[in-house]
Amino acid sequence: DHSRVPSARFWLLTALLALATAGFGWWVLLRSESVQNMWDFGGLWNQHIKGSDRRMAHVIAAAAIILLPLLLAIIARAAPRKRGLIFGLSLLLIAAVALQVWLGILLMWDTPEGVLTGFNG
Numbered sequence: 001d002h003s004r005v006p007s008a009r010f011w012l013l014t015a016l017l018a019l020a021t022a023g024f025g026w027w028v029l030l031r032s033e034s035v036q037n038m039w040d041f042g043g044l045w046n047q048h049i050k051g052s053d054r055r056m057a058h059v060i061a062a063a064a065i066i067l068l069p070l071l072l073a074i075i076a077r078a079a080p081r082k083r084g085l086i087f088g089l090s091l092l093l094i095a096a097v098a099l100q101v102w103l104g105i106l107l108m109w110d111t112p113e114g115v116l117t118g119f120n121g
Contacts, residue, residue: 011073018066025062052112058103064096
């Protein structure tokens with residue numbers, strides 16, 4: 001009997017957890033920047049994200065962390081034997097998480113302004 005591992009469900013759960021985490025990050029940004037309307041995405045983007053390379057990279061990494069598990073769920077369900085593709089996308093996901101952690105450190109312990117490669121001197 002060949003039992004099947006429901007890895008697509010794991011990746012879908014990972015994407016949902018990433019989406020919830022991104023929502024919490026949105027809430028933290030709204031609270032820290034005293035934004036009046038939390039649903040004004042354009043205003044938040046233009047005032048607080050677009051002008052900061054660190055915040056922009058943080059948002060891009062968050063989008064990757066949400067989208068890569070969704071893509072992995074689709075591939076795991078439709079083509080589970082494509083191990084090389086799943087491995088490559090998993091490495092990209094690990095890199096996105098590592099980048100997100102680094103950017104979070106820079107944003108928390110330094111400032112939203114500055115280079116992506118290190119602390120402001």
